Amino acid sequence: MTMCGTVFRYFGGVQVDMDFGIDYEKLLLELIHWLLPLTVCLLAEGVWLERRSRMESLARYRYGTDKRWWRVKFLRGLRFGISVGAILFCTAAAADMMSPRGIYTETRRAFLMWFFHFMTMLSLFMVLDLAGVKGQAPGALLLLEGLSFLAGILIGRFSMWTYGRWGMYFQSEWFDKRTGLPVSVILAVEAFMVALSYGAGRILLKKGGK
DSSP, X not given: OOOOSHHHHHHSXXXXXXXXXXXXXXXXXXXXXXXHHHHHHHHHHHHHHHHHHTTHHHHHHHHSSHHHHHXXXXXHHHHHHHHXXXXXXXXXXXXXXXXXXXXXXXXXXXXXXXXXXXXXXXXXXXXXXXXXXXXXXXXXXXXXXXXXXXXXXXXXXXXXXXXXXXXXXXXXXXXXXXXXXXXXXXXXXXXXXHHXXXXXXXXXHXXXXX
């Protein structure tokens, strides 16, 4: 089954039919499409974090404790990044308004998977920023995304555990029941990663890293 449209081109991920071999040119093109909105959102998040950093000392003093400051910053960072992502997704969905009802259902599923995956990227980004890895963080996360996806495709037995596939609707059981990744497991793991990132930030603060 092939799906087209702006949403699936940029938010659905990469379609790979292993039964007919890998078309590497098509695979790389679809991977670039997938990485494009992630790049825009991460860069916007980076600008937001940079502006916030200019007020860090005042913000910490106002919130009283580093733990409270981190909680507020973490939640606001998620909210800002998700807002940017939602705007991009809604723009893409608006271009597909004439799609059939069945495709609309799949669009919501694609958004759910992308949403959870992007939240993990935002969480990791904020921890890296807290650890002092600022300008390199977007590039590192995008590199992780692309290389882990390619590794999962080329080394099939490890594909379940390759991060780059997790947010892709086309790599899920919703799209391909035979070889797709289990959606409930992926969403649970990514929700845990968000919580783990928040906890990692608290540990960094406790150790006096920032």
